[in-house]
Amino acid sequence: MMRDLWLVLRKFAANAKTVATIAPSSRALSRATIRGIEWAKTKVVVELGAGTGPITEELVLAAPPGVRLVVNEFLPEFCAALRDKFPGLDIAEGDARRLTDMLADRGVDRVDYVLSGLPLTHFAPADRDAVIDQVGRVLAPGGEFRQLTTAPWLFRGLYRRYFREVSFRLVVWNLPPGGVYVCRGWIPPAERAAAGR
Numbered sequence: 001m002m003r004d005l006w007l008v009l010r011k012f013a014a015n016a017k018t019v020a021t022i023a024p025s026s027r028a029l030s031r032a033t034i035r036g037i038e039w040a041k042t043k044v045v046v047e048l049g050a051g052t053g054p055i056t057e058e059l060v061l062a063a064p065p066g067v068r069l070v071v072n073e074f075l076p077e078f079c080a081a082l083r084d085k086f087p088g089l090d091i092a093e094g095d096a097r098r099l100t101d102m103l104a105d106r107g108v109d110r111v112d113y114v115l116s117g118l119p120l121t122h123f124a125p126a127d128r129d130a131v132i133d134q135v136g137r138v139l140a141p142g143g144e145f146r147q148l149t150t151a152p153w154l155f156r157g158l159y160r161r162y163f164r165e166v167s168f169r170l171v172v173w174n175l176p177p178g179g180v181y182v183c184r185g186w187i188p189p190a191e192r193a194a195a196g197r
């Protein structure tokens with residue numbers, strides 16, 4: 001745990017906008033992120049921006065055999081830490097803006113849950129659109145996009161641009177307190193534009 005904290009702090013000092021946090025997510029936040037996943041109906045879960053893997057850890061513990069996990073992270077040092085901790089897990093090293101290609105490389109065309117630790121609110125709007133729309137296109141009917149935050153409720157309106165239903169789970173036991181936006185029903189770009197969203 002101290003090793004992960006130190007690694008995150010060092011990477012934050014070097015790439016503050018990419019890492020966007022000074023500490024890995026707490027166990028409470030990690031558990032809240034995966035709580036309620038309907039495992040019996042789930043074939044594929046993708047995690048974006050996994051960092052040192054606090055959510056990955058809960059995911060690996062909870063996923064029944066046969067559920068495919070694809071774990072993405074951009075920074076090579078975090079990817080090395082993930083490979084070390086989770087031997088055999090599919091670590092998709094690279095930019096989440098290339099999500100469609102990463103999944104195509106793996107023959108994955110439908111995803112039930114996308115769990116994101118990406119600092120999407122620090123992304124340029126066009127990059128944020130690109131990531132969320134790739135997620136929306138690949139989500140199975142009834143699938144969910146879950147986005148971590150350390151800004152409780154603040155960005156509910158932002159995610160409502162992209163999804164018909166957005167709820168928020170508050171987690172106070174995190175540094176700083178945060179939570180998870182749970183989003184369903186992706187709205188394609190043409191529909192958003194027509195509705196002035």
Ligand SMILES: C[S@@+](CC[C@H](N)C(=O)[O-])C[C@H]1O[C@@H](n2cnc3c(N)ncnc32)[C@H](O)[C@@H]1O
Nearest residue numbers: 018021024025049050051073074095096117118
């Ligand atoms: C706020 S941290 C969350 C880390 C981890 N999920 C957690 O909960 O502790 C954001 C993570 O997203 C990664 N990241 C930022 N931009 C990315 C991108 N374009 N593609 C993939 N990962 C990215 C960062 O390197 C960092 O590990």
